[in-house]
Amino acid sequence: MNDKTPPDENADQAAGGEANPPTLKTIAFMTGLGVTTVSRALKDAPEIGAATRQRVQLVARQIGYRPNRAGVRLRTGKTNVISLVLDTEEQVGGFVSDLIYGISEALAQTPYHLVVTPYSRNNDPLEPVRYVVETASADGVIISRTEPDDKRVRYMTERGMPFATHGRTHMGIDHAFHDFDNHAYSVEAVKKLAALGRKRLALLAPPSNLSYYHHMRDGFADALMEHGLSEVPFPMATVDHSIEDIRKQTVELMRRPNRPDAFVSGAGAGTFALVAGIEEAGFRIGQDVDIVSKQSSKLLHLLRPQLYVVNEDVRLAGAELARAVLGRIAGRDIAALQSLSKPKAVEAYETPAPGKSTD
Amino acid sequence: MNDKTPPDENADQAAGGEANPPTLKTIAFMTGLGVTTVSRALKDAPEIGAATRQRVQLVARQIGYRPNRAGVRLRTGKTNVISLVLDTEEQVGGFVSDLIYGISEALAQTPYHLVVTPYSRNNDPLEPVRYVVETASADGVIISRTEPDDKRVRYMTERGMPFATHGRTHMGIDHAFHDFDNHAYSVEAVKKLAALGRKRLALLAPPSNLSYYHHMRDGFADALMEHGLSEVPFPMATVDHSIEDIRKQTVELMRRPNRPDAFVSGAGAGTFALVAGIEEAGFRIGQDVDIVSKQSSKLLHLLRPQLYVVNEDVRLAGAELARAVLGRIAGRDIAALQSLSKPKAVEAYETPAPGKSTD
């Protein structure tokens, strides 16, 4: 038993005083088995005896063995990394934090790590994706800001890189995604505003290159039609514009003779600017104008209870996206990895605990 | 030249049709040099001739050589990874996004990747740090929610893991950090409120286990003293509490006979709840009560121009923290890697472009 390996190698492990992390060799030495057997036993390979398997796994657990990621990666190419590709110009508002938390939570029970790969909106969005694929630095990728015809989707599909998108595409390529149903959202929003008697609606839309621009806009148009309402075009502002820009554009819009009497807003932060602009122009929310807004944080109602909101659970989106990439990596069927999150009902502000309310 | 390496190995490279990424061996074959020489030439080792060095580097650049991370990591232990340890219960408000963007930007020009290592506030904060250290899965760590006597700091110092903290400690261990000067912040805030004629101030403080609780509180106390003002204790709410909790506690506080006539708030999201609570209790910002708030997004003024704000640049903090860990990894002196961000002046709302203002 003692002569099967060169003595000096075992010495390291036998000394025991050292605290360098245990490797397969450590376990091999402790169990008297070969490194290959240990490797196999740990991954429940069929050609290992049940007794041996258990013994190896017991020892591994006892000494706190963890496979060396670099070793595995070098040998197999498997990185155990999911890359989240992020636009660093992204508007504030907690959106990204929640996405990251959601992904992290889903990844916590797995051997996967989350690495954030940034890019600037001004540069080519394909660039970071190409980097990840070319350097094989992740087993799967999550992207957002999905476009109807998205070259990143095409690229990763061609290169066989598993991925999931936050948002859908319309390019004849089937892929894993999670999306919020923005069509349903704006339909509900318009319905609410119609019920309130509003007639002339404006939409604070996403930038027109993104997929969900079309969903939100189509839902908006469909619902306007259905309720016999008209649209006041508001193309000078999108949720991507700066808060300052949106506010200014809103002021201008509200000073026009054909101003809207209601808004549907595609993003919480944008709604702050909308409200500010509307009020700066001299109108009042809930009276002159109604607004339905999507929000991912719960802040809007605190300062403008007159708003109507629909909450988007971005943390859930993160978890779903993680689930989806992991599924693709495991080779699961795409159809099972596509999810659409239906908006909850439009919420008005509920007056809090009984007592005096604001004057 | 042809007989120095086994023929089959070169065949791979010579075939050329394959698109597998170039390695040192590829360059070695192309230049006719040994792998060792190539490795050395690429890192400007002194024992390589100038001509050879240039030739190798030229070829490497031409064929787009990138060192295989797994190979480097396995051999040297260097991961080229910075781990950002995050509390996933963190309040919304864009704070974390900006931190990540700041770090990402600073890391973009380096070979470092950013991995997000999450933990729940309810579990042991040391746990994720121990994981990173034990598995040597990063070359450096960034932590937030720093405590005066922080066991993570002690642990990483003992184990020789380079790190930087967002926030300072007071435990006799010198280490890299970046911090916002919350002492100065609350001094300025109180000064502002004193100038407005406020007398009875309350503080929406951080949780008392965090370092910046003490800074903010001390600055608050010092300034109260200096201006001869008094404090209305408000210990039932901290910036860590949920929006809902803060709102409720604020309502209660404002209904007491000894209610405050001003607040200093340690966080933007908390301020939303403060405002809501104050107004729900029937008081008005700017009239019955004044508030000075820190904020990392620019949303507060949009809906309550009466607020006074101090902006905290969290993106900058991220960049500074990245700079600091990288410095530690490079062995730079700790003293050069400690930075404190002074608050800008307290800002009142500037009325925007000339025109009608809100009624």
Next chain:
DNA sequence: AGCACAATCTGAAACGTTACAGTTCTTGCA
């Protein structure tokens, strides 16, 4: 001419893992 020495280059080994191609031992069956 002989020799030391620097300059420049080199192969082999190692990091920890897995895949491949065995090797040994039992067992079942002709």
Next chain:
DNA sequence: TGCAAGAACTGTAACGTTTCAGATTGTGCT
């Protein structure tokens, strides 16, 4: 009894890199 087949295990090589210990030159000096 002999032998094939399976069960259980093993060593070697390889992934791409860096380090170690040379090897091969050429140059200057005596």
